[in-house]
Amino acid sequence: xEKPLRYTSHCDTVMAERQIDRDWVERAxxxxxxxxxxxxGPPTERRFCRIPQRDNRVLRVVCLESETEIRIxxxxxxxxxxxxx
Numbered sequence: 001x002e003k004p005l006r007y008t009s010h011c012d013t014v015m016a017e018r019q020i021d022r023d024w025v026e027r028a029x030x031x032x033x034x035x036x037x038x039x040x041g042p043p044t045e046r047r048f049c050r051i052p053q054r055d056n057r058v059l060r061v062v063c064l065e066s067e068t069e070i071r072i073x074x075x076x077x078x079x080x081x082x083x084x085x
Contacts, residue, residue, distance in 0.1 A: 005029060006071045015075055020059065024051050025075050028061040034083050038062055044073070048081055 005026060007015075015025065028049035038044035047061045060078040064071045 002030070003065070004069050006069050008071065008073055011072050011074050018076060020075050020077075021053075024049070024053075024059055025061055025072060028059050028075070029063055029070055029072065032061075033058075036084070048078070048083070051077075 007025075011025075014020070015022065028047050031049070032047035033049050035048070036046045038046050043066075044062060044064050047063060049059050049061070050056045051059050054077065057077045057079075058081040059075060060081055061075045062073045064073060
């Protein structure tokens with residue numbers, strides 16, 4: 001069973017402002033190209049995904065995963081994101 005995704009009101013607002021599709025966010029959360037710990041510390045995590053519909057720009061989604069759900073805190077296109085090698 002997949003965990004339900006819960007969007008913060010902040011995330012809903014910025015997704016609308018930045019024209020970020022909910023499907024892209026879900027893809028970044030559920031099937032990221034890569035992940036990194038958030039500097040604010042565990043258990044917050046950054047998940048990254050290239051979005052072909054937006055010229056392969058990298059979408060960064062910050063989320064907080066618990067045993068029962070994944071809370072999506074924010075999402076934005078990250079110009080400085082570089083996939084780890």
